[in-house]
Amino acid sequence: xxxxxxxxxxxxxxxxxxxxxxxxxxxxxxxxxxxxxxxxxxxxxxxxxxxxxxxxxxxxxxxxxxxxxxxxxxxxxxxxxxxxxxxxxxxxxxxxxxxxxxxxxxxxxxxxxxxxxxxxxxxxxxxxxxxxxxxxxxxxxxxxxxxxxxxxxxxxxxxxxxxxxxxxxxxxxxxxxxxxxxxxxxxxxxxxxxxxxxxxxxxxxxxxxxxxxxxxxxxxxxxxxxxxxxxxxxxxxxxxxxxxxxxxxxxxxxxxxxxxxxxxxxxxxxxxxxxxxxxxxxxxxxxxxxxxxxxxxxxxxxxxxxxxxxxxxxxxxxxxxxxxxxxxxxxxxxxxxxxxxxxxxxxxxxxxxxxxxxxxxxxxxxxxxxxxxxxxxxxxxxxxxxxxxxxxxxxxxxxxxxxxxxxxxxxxxxxxxxxxxxxxxxxxxxxxxxx
Numbered sequence: 160x161x162x163x164x165x166x167x168x169x170x171x172x173x174x175x176x177x178x179x180x181x182x183x184x185x186x187x188x189x190x191x192x193x194x195x196x197x198x199x200x201x202x203x204x205x206x207x208x209x210x211x212x213x214x215x216x217x218x219x220x221x222x223x224x225x226x227x228x229x230x231x232x233x234x235x236x237x238x239x240x241x242x243x244x245x246x247x248x249x250x251x252x253x254x255x256x257x258x259x260x261x262x263x264x265x266x267x268x269x270x271x272x273x274x275x276x277x278x279x280x281x282x283x284x285x286x287x288x289x290x291x292x293x294x295x296x297x298x299x300x301x302x303x304x305x306x307x308x309x310x311x312x313x314x315x316x317x318x319x320x321x322x323x324x325x326x327x328x329x330x331x332x333x334x335x336x337x338x339x340x341x342x343x344x345x346x347x348x349x350x351x352x353x354x355x356x357x358x359x360x361x362x363x364x365x366x367x368x369x370x371x372x373x374x375x376x377x378x379x380x381x382x383x384x385x386x387x388x389x390x391x392x393x394x395x396x397x398x399x400x401x402x403x404x405x406x407x408x409x410x411x412x413x414x415x416x417x418x419x420x421x422x423x424x425x426x427x428x429x430x431x432x433x434x435x436x437x438x439x440x441x442x443x444x445x446x447x448x449x450x451x452x453x454x455x456x457x458x459x460x461x462x463x464x465x466x467x468x469x470x471x472x473x474x475x476x477x478x479x480x481x482x483x484x485x486x487x488x489x490x491x492x493x494x495x496x497x498x499x500x501x502x503x504x505x506x507x508x509x510x511x512x513x514x515x516x517x518x519x520x521x522x523x524x525x526x527x528x529x530x531x532x533x534x535x536x537x538x539x540x541x542x543x544x545x546x547x548x549x550x551x552x553x554x555x556x557x558x559x560x561x562x563x564x565x566x567x568x569x570x571x572x573x574x575x576x577x578x579x580x581x582x583x584x585x586x587x588x589x590x591x592x593x594x
Contacts, residue, residue, distance in 0.1 A: 161501035168357040170290055177237070177356075178302040180348045181282050182309025184244050184275035186266050188213050190314045190436075193412045198321070198428060201261060205547025207409045208341075209261075213268055214538035216276040221527040227280045232362045233288065236281035240274045245345035247271035247477070252338035256331045286594035288361045307444050315436030317341070322428030362424050384525050387502050393516055396571050397532040398539075400467070400509050402532065402563045403456035403474050404502055410548050411435065414477070419484055424491065434492045439499040446503025458578040459511045467564075470505025471472050473498040481553045509533070514578050 189210065196206050227236055250267035258392075288300065317337055324333035364394050387393060401540055415431050417423025426434070446469075454462050475499040513533070517525040548556040 164286055168355065169223065172304055173352065173357070174290075175305045176351060177282055177286075179305040179312075180241060180345070180352070180399075180583045181275075181279060182306040183313050183344075184271050184278070185217075186310045186313035188272045188275065190310070190318065190408075192264075192268055192354070193409065194314075194416075194428065194431065194587055195321075196261070197413050197416050198325075198330050198334065198393050199255075199260065202549065203410060203413045203545035204549050205261075205545065206413065207548070208542050209265055210409070211538050211541030211544075213265075213272050214361070214534050214541065216269070216273040217279075217534035218531050218538055219274075220280060220504075220534075222274040222529045223277070223280075227277070229415055230364055232358075232364065233281040234358060234362055236284060237278060237356065238349055240278035241345055241349040243274040244271050244278070244321040244400050245349060246343055247274060248338050249342040249346060249534060251344060252335045254338075255335040255338065260331070268319070285356070285362065286441075286590060289357055289359045302307040307573045311437055311440045314437075314440065315432050318432030318436050319429050322430075322432060325428065335516065370587075380525070381528065384439075384528050387516065389575070391566060392570065392573060394532060395566075396512065396574060397529060398536045399567050399570055400541050401470065401533075401536050402567070403471055404506075405537045406547075406560050406563070407473055407477060407498075407579050408537070409541045409556075410553075411477070414481070414503065418554075422481060422484075424480065424484060424486075426491075430488065432489070434495050438492055439495045442496040442499040443503040446500035446505075450501075450504040450507030454507055454511055459515065460578045460581050461509060463508050463571060463574070463576065466504075466505045466508035467567060469501040470508075470568075471564040472501040473562065474557055474564070474593045475555040478554070478561065511572075511580075512576070515576065 173490075175247040188326065192210055192213070193206055196210070197203075227233065247267045250270070251264050254263035254267060257263060317340075321333050321337045324336055385388075412431060412435065413423070415424050415426045415435065416428075417424045417425070444458075450462070450466060476494050480494055513526065513529040517529055547559065551559060
């Protein structure tokens with residue numbers, strides 16, 4: 160029925176499912192794991208530190224990205240990683256009911272994270288090999304949309320399902336069931352893409368090693384990147400711009416779930432899944448789209464300061480929520496909508512700046528390095544955010560988060576950007592999935 164050797168295939172048959180499958184593991188490891196661990200009674204300090212470590216594969220993925228080019232086909236990497244992700248999710252499901260669930264689930268989550276980061280590299284490369292330039296442009300919005308739908312599914316629908324299951328059983332049973340569902344889903348992805356992904360002629364490993372010194376080129380890529388003009392300022396921007404949001408992402412769910420008597424909002428998983436995982440993600444996407452349109456109209460330099468302000472507004476939103484502790488769900492949903500919209504709008508500047516600094520001969524490799532720093536900017540603040548929150552309490556923690564914008568003021572002030580960059584030339588939809 161299916162010819163898995165087909166050189167080409169209708170992109171509608173595989174682009175959407177490929178990027179839907181790409182988004183789910185990332186959302187599970189970085190977002191849903193926080194909700195699950197909070198439900199299972201893990202402290203904020205442990206959640207922040209250990210889920211922060213799970214960012215590591217995305218931080219260091221540039222180190223093994225050349226291997227994906229030089230060893231086997233990207234098609235094989237994709238289906239293999241989907242199988243490994245399915246195995247890792249099964250491990251999480253089976254580990255949850257155990258007495259040492261925290262250790263074992265972290266091990267399997269790390270396996271999922273490593274496989275997902277590798278899958279990202281292969282999928283993005285396969286996308287460019289399996290489609291011509293016209294198709295790549297046409298399906299850019301499709302891949303971004305389905306990546307976002309994967310986030311909504313994971314952080315919204317699955318959390319709501321877990322909340323419903325908790326009503327009829329224990330919390331461990333509920334989450335184990337959710338991850339068994341996910342395991343089945345990824346086995347289906349594996350089987351589907353095994354038969355449906357095309358076999359483009361361009362999808363082949365680098366074989367002319369006598370004409371290409373992979374070791375030399377590997378190190379040259381890094382040397383040229385770190386020799387860029389004002390590289391210190393560039394790295395500082397990549398690491399500091401999102402410092403506040405990196406901490407908020409980690410503690411938002413614990414804040415929503417914790418009882419009101421200790422400063423939280425006392426929301427259920429069902430309420431969190433709807434407000435934060437569905438309404439919030441939609442607002443995030445709208446903010447990103449509007450940011451991209453405005454940047455294309457006036458350029459990055461024109462919108463840099465407004466976007467920097469926007470990405471720090473979420474801290475003010477959480478200061479309001481922590482001091483007022485509203486019980487009205489419409490007020491909470493409205494505040495989350497504002498927070499996520501501002502984050503999506505402000506994040507546009509970050510994505511555009513990464514594109515700006517990687518222009519040149521090593522554009523693809525340098526962008527991979529830049530995304531590594533992007534992941535590092537999320538990982539490091541996350542490691543200590545839980546401990547800081549437990550020390551300060553929610554009210555003062557969110558004030559602390561707001562104050563972390565101060566170093567960014569001096570960094571943004573000293574950036575040198577071409578006023579024409581971004582005007583009607585950059586399509587951000589292709590890049591927004593990296594957030």
